Amino acid sequence: MRDEDVETYYSCTLCQSFAPSHVCSVSPERTGLCGAYNWMDCKASFEINPTGPNQPIEKGECIDPVMGQWKGVNDFVYKASRGAVTHYNFYSMVTDPMTTCGCCECIAAMLPSCNGVMTVGRDYAGETPCGMKFTTLAGVMGGGASSPGFVGHSKFNITQGKFILGDGGLLRMVWMPKMLKEELKERIEKRGAAMGVPNLYDMIADETVGITEEEILPFLQEKGHPALSMDPLIG
Amino acid sequence: MALTGIQIFKLLPKTNCKECGVPTCLAFAMNLASGKAELDACPYVSDEAREKLSEASAPPIRPVVLGKGVRKAATGGETVQYRHEKTFYNPTLLAAQVGSDIAAADLEVKLKGWNALQFERVGLNLRPELVAVKDVNGKADTFAAVAKQVAETSEFNVILMTENADVMKAGVAACAFKRPLMYAATAANADAFGAIAKENDLPLAIKADSIDGLTSLSEKLTGMGLKDLVLDPGSREPKQCHQDMIALRRAALKNGNRAVGFPAIAFPCEMASNLDTETMLGAMFVAKYGGIVVMSDFAGESLFPLLLERLNIFTDPQRPMTVTEGIYPINNPDENARVLVTTNFALTYFIVSGEIEASKVPTWLLIKDSEGLSVLTAWAAGKFAGDDVGLFVKKSGIADKIKHQELVIPGYAASIVGDVEEELPGWTITVGPREAAHIPGFLRA
Numbered sequence: 247m248r249d250e251d252v253e254t255y256y257s258c259t260l261c262q263s264f265a266p267s268h269v270c271s272v273s274p275e276r277t278g279l280c281g282a283y284n285w286m287d288c289k290a291s292f293e294i295n296p297t298g299p300n301q302p303i304e305k306g307e308c309i310d311p312v313m314g315q316w317k318g319v320n321d322f323v324y325k326a327s328r329g330a331v332t333h334y335n336f337y338s339m340v341t342d343p344m345t346t347c348g349c350c351e352c353i354a355a356m357l358p359s360c361n362g363v364m365t366v367g368r369d370y371a372g373e374t375p376c377g378m379k380f381t382t383l384a385g386v387m388g389g390g391a392s393s394p395g396f397v398g399h400s401k402f403n404i405t406q407g408k409f410i411l412g413d414g415g416l417l418r419m420v421w422m423p424k425m426l427k428e429e430l431k432e433r434i435e436k437r438g439a440a441m442g443v444p445n446l447y448d449m450i451a452d453e454t455v456g457i458t459e460e461e462i463l464p465f466l467q468e469k470g471h472p473a474l475s476m477d478p479l480i481g
Numbered sequence: 482m483a484l485t486g487i488q489i490f491k492l493l494p495k496t497n498c499k500e501c502g503v504p505t506c507l508a509f510a511m512n513l514a515s516g517k518a519e520l521d522a523c524p525y526v527s528d529e530a531r532e533k534l535s536e537a538s539a540p541p542i543r544p545v546v547l548g549k550g551v552r553k554a555a556t557g558g559e560t561v562q563y564r565h566e567k568t569f570y571n572p573t574l575l576a577a578q579v580g581s582d583i584a585a586a587d588l589e590v591k592l593k594g595w596n597a598l599q600f601e602r603v604g605l606n607l608r609p610e611l612v613a614v615k616d617v618n619g620k621a622d623t624f625a626a627v628a629k630q631v632a633e634t635s636e637f638n639v640i641l642m643t644e645n646a647d648v649m650k651a652g653v654a655a656c657a658f659k660r661p662l663m664y665a666a667t668a669a670n671a672d673a674f675g676a677i678a679k680e681n682d683l684p685l686a687i688k689a690d691s692i693d694g695l696t697s698l699s700e701k702l703t704g705m706g707l708k709d710l711v712l713d714p715g716s717r718e719p720k721q722c723h724q725d726m727i728a729l730r731r732a733a734l735k736n737g738n739r740a741v742g743f744p745a746i747a748f749p750c751e752m753a754s755n756l757d758t759e760t761m762l763g764a765m766f767v768a769k770y771g772g773i774v775v776m777s778d779f780a781g782e783s784l785f786p787l788l789l790e791r792l793n794i795f796t797d798p799q800r801p802m803t804v805t806e807g808i809y810p811i812n813n814p815d816e817n818a819r820v821l822v823t824t825n826f827a828l829t830y831f832i833v834s835g836e837i838e839a840s841k842v843p844t845w846l847l848i849k850d851s852e853g854l855s856v857l858t859a860w861a862a863g864k865f866a867g868d869d870v871g872l873f874v875k876k877s878g879i880a881d882k883i884k885h886q887e888l889v890i891p892g893y894a895a896s897i898v899g900d901v902e903e904e905l906p907g908w909t910i911t912v913g914p915r916e917a918a919h920i921p922g923f924l925r926a
Contacts, residue, residue, distance in 0.1 A: 264798050266565055340487070348799045356487075358495060358507065377497070377505030381800075386486070386511045388799055389567045393514075395487040395507070458504065459497060480487060 247274040247285070249336075249408060253305055255319060256288030259326055260299045261347035261390075267330035268347040268390030269323045271303060275408035276314075276336050279344075281351035281400035301326075313338045313412040331392060338412035339363060339397035340479060348388025350398025352426070354410065355383060358480060359459045360466055362420035362473035363410065367401060370423035373457045395480075401426065405433035413479065417441055417472045421462055424452040443472050484534070486514040492530035493523065500524050516540040516560040542733050542742050544571060545684050545709045545772075548638025549659045552610045556711070556772035557744030562734055564798065571744075572795040573767045575787060576611035576640055576775040578750050579631070581624040588627060592635045595779050600788060603802050603827045607788040609637075613664070613775050614652065616643030621651035632656035640664050640686075640775070646673035657681050662773070664688070664746070665713055671698060675705045684709035686746055691715065692725055692732075696740045703740075710743040711772065717752050719762055726770040744772025756783050767791050801853030802827035808879055809834060814843035816884040819924065821913060822870060823891050824851035824859045832917040840921035845882065849873045856891045867900020874905060889913040889923075 249255075251274065258270035258278055270278050277284045283291075283300070291300040306318025314336030323331050327345075334344045339354050346353070354365040355376040366380050373379060378386070387393035403409055409416055416437050427434070431447060438446025449469040451462040466474055490510035497505045501522040503512065512518035519539045520526060526534075544558030556574050561567045577595060579588060592612070599608040612635070614628045624643065632639050632655070639661035641652040649663060665688035666674035678685035685707060689695040692714050699710055714725035729745050732738040749762035759776055760783040766774045767790050776783070796802060803825045811834060823833050825848045837844045849870060851859035859865035874880075874888060886908040890901060892915030901910045914923050 264565070355507070358490070359497070373504070375505075377503055377508035378511070382508075385799065386515055393511075394485045395490070396511075480491065 249273045249275045249314070252285075255303045255305060256285060256292060257301045257303050257322060257326060258283055258288060258299055259301075261349060262299075265345075265347040265388065265390035267327040268345045269326040269331065270347070271319050271323065271336065271344065272300075273336060273408075275406045276344075277400045277402050277406065279346060279350040279398040279400055279403070281402060284402075309333075310335065310412075313341055314408065315342075327390070330390070334392055335412060337408050337410060339410050340394055340413050343392055343394060343397040345390050345392045346388050346396070346398035347390060348384050348398075350384070350388075351400045352398070352404065353380060353383045353387065354397050354399060356395045356479055357420060357459050360420045360463055360471075360473065361476060361479050362466075362471070363413070363418045363479070364421035365399070365404065365419065365426070366423055367426045369425060370453075372423075372453060374423075375421050375451075375457055375459045375462055377458075401430065405430060405437040407437075414473065414476050415441060417443060417446065418476065418479070419446075419450055420466055420471055420473050421451045421455075424454060427452055446472070484514060486511040489513050489534060492527075492533055494525045494527075496525065498525065516542075517558070539739075540742070541737060542730075542744065543708065543710075545711060545744055547574065547660060547662050547684055547773075548610065550636060550638070552636045552638050553660075554610050554638075559730070560734070562730060564794065568797040568799055569795050571772070572791050573771050574611055574773045575609040575763075575779075575784070575791070576613045576773060577609065577779045578613040578615050578642075578775055578777050579627060580615055580617040581620065581627050581643075582617050583627060585626070585630060588630055589634070592631065592637070595637070596635060598779055598781060598784050600785060602789065602792060603831075604804050605792065607792060609779055609784060609788070611640055611662075611773065611775075612637040613640035613642050616645065616648050616652075619645055619648060621645075621648045624648050625651040625655035628652045628661070629655035632659040632661070638662075640773070644670055644688075646670055646677065649674065649677055653677055653681055653683065657683065660684070662686055662711060664711075666698065666702065668694065668698060671701055675702050675707055678702075678707055678709075679705060684711060686711040686713055688713040689715050692728055692741070695729075696738075699740045699743070712741060712743050712745045713748070714745070717748065719752055719765070722747060722752070723765060723769060726766065730770045745770055746773040746775065747771035748775045750775050750777035756780060759783070760787060763787050764790055768794055803850075803853040804830045804848055806848055806850040806873075808877055808882070809846040809848060811837045811846055812841055812843040814845050816882065818843040818845055818883070819887065819889060820845045820847060820874075820879055820883060821889045821920075822847040822849060822874065824849060824854060824856050824865055826851065826853050826855045826859070829855050829917075833920065836917045836920040837924065840924045842921070842924040844924060845879060847874065847877055847879060856893045860894045860897065865894055865897070867897035868904050870894075870897060871901045871904020874901075874908075887911060891915070 255273045274285045288300040303322045304318045305316040309315040320333040352365045352367045387396040434447045449471045455465045456462045493506040542557045544555045546555045555571045612631045642664045664686040716722040733742045747766040749759040753759040851864040889911045895912045
C-alpha cells in the first residue's frame, strides 16, 4: 500500500496530554513515530471510536509531492495544534519535518560532515555520532516541536518507501546502532536493492565502527557510501 | 521567530572541537536553540555569526549556580512559561533564615535539626539547600561568624542578607569558599555590592521597589560585567508579589527582556506572621516562579509539603518516574510470605505497595525494571514478558528468602503465565488481581 493509493490519512493526537501541540499524521507509508499505530490501526480506531484521537484527514491539494506536503493535512494540523504548527513535510527531516511527541521509537539526526543521517532507537543507550544520546535527542526535539535536522520515526518506517525520501531516502543512512541494523537487516537489504544499492547494509556504520563523525567518515569513504556523492544535505 | 538548531548550526564553525563541552557543533546548536547554552561557550564563533545569533546567544533566563559541595545547585535556566509546554529544569531552592545575633550553640541545634529534615520519595532524597543569614544589628563580626559556622559545619549553602557593604564584605570573607548568594544590591549600594560580587565572582541578588526599578538596576550591574544575578522585585504583599513573579517570567521568556532574564527570589518569611501562612505562600512561589524561596524556619510539617510540591512540579513530565529494581519487603515478610511481582513505574509501585501495606499482610514485592512503564504498557512493549520476568525472579535472590515457590503476577499480564512457568520450573505461578485495589482482598483470602 502506498501513500498515493489513498485520499485519506489519519491523525493521532494521543500524545497531546504531554505534547500539546503535537499532531501525528499517519499515512500508509509513514507509520506513527511511536511504532504503535499504522494507517490501518488508525482507520480501525476511528471506526470503533469516531470521536477519538484518530481522525480522518482528507489530503486535499498536494503542495509538494517530493517533500510530502498537502493542504488538507496542513489545515488539519493547524487546527489540531491550536495554531502552533502551520505545516509540515512527511518525507523530509531537513525541511520542516513532522513534529515529534517524544515517545518515538527512533530519532533520526543529520550528520553534516558525512552528508548523511543517522538514526538511533530507544534501546541503544550509548553515544551517537551526532553528539547526543537517544534521551538527549528526545529531550531537545520532543514535546511537539518541528526541529529541522531531526525527526522521530518508527523502526518500521526506516525501510518504508517514503522514509525521508525528500532528502534522498534510506540511501542517506550512514549510521545505526548495530542492534537496530541487525534487526532490520533483511528489509534494509531489500530496500537498498530497490533503490539501486544492494550492499547498502554493509555500508552503514555502527558503534563498532565509531561513535563520532570523524571515526565513521573514513569507513563510509572506503565503502563508497552513496550519501557522500549526493547533493549537500543542507544548503 | 526563534532560530532553529539547523539555522544556528550553519553559522557555527562545524569543527566538532568539543571545547564548548558538548561533542558536536550540532549538539551545541540544539542547546543554543532551546536556550540551554551560551554562545560564549564556543571559542571559535565568528563575529558575523555572533551578530546573527545575538537573539539565540544566551538562555532567556540565566541559570545561576549557588553554593559549593554536595548541595551546590542551579536556579533559573527555565525555557517555558508552563510546564506542559516542555518541562522545568531547576527546582526552586528552599532556604530558612537565621539572624546574625544567634548564639553559636543555638545555631548548632538549628542546623542539626534542619539537616535531619530529609525525606525519601521515589528513590530521591528530598531536602532543603540553603540557610539565609540575616544581618540584624549591623555588626560585621557576628554576621561573619554565623555565616562561617553555617558554611563550615553544615552542608547548607549560604545566602548573605545585608545591605551594608562592610558587613557584606566580612560575610563574604568568611564563606566565599562556598559561593554564597549576596543579598541584596539596591539602588543605594549597587556600586559597592557590584564590586564585591565581581571581585569574588559571586552571585548577587538585586532588590528594588518595583519591576521598573529592577530593570535599571540589573542593566547597571550587567554593565559592570556581572552575569549571575537574582531578582527581588521588592513586593511583600502576596497578590502583588505573585503578579510580579509572573510578570518577570513572562517578560524574560515572551518578550526576550534580557534585563530580567534571571531567577527570582521570594520571601514568604517577610510576608506572614506564622509558619503555616508562610508555607502556603511558599507553595505559591514554588509553583509560580520563585527560583529561591526563603522561609523563617523549617519544620517537618511545613517543609515536607513544599519539597513534595517541588518534586511534582519540577519532575520532567516527558520521562516516566521509576523505582529501583529489587526486592521490597512489606509488613515484615518471613519465609512463608507471598511473593508478588510488578513493574518499576513509580505510580505502579506506589499504588501496589500502598495496597499491600494497607492489607497488613506480610508480603515480598518484586519490582522488575520495565523502563518506567506500567504493567499493561510494559507487557505490550515486551518489557514484562514471561521469560524476562522469570529470569529476573531467578536472579533477584528471592528464592533464598522464602521456603515456598509461588509467584503472583499482575492480572493484566495474565497471558505471560505459561512463559513464566517455563522459565521457573517447579514454581506455581498465580495470576493476581488486575486492579491494585483488589490486592488486599486477594492477599487476605
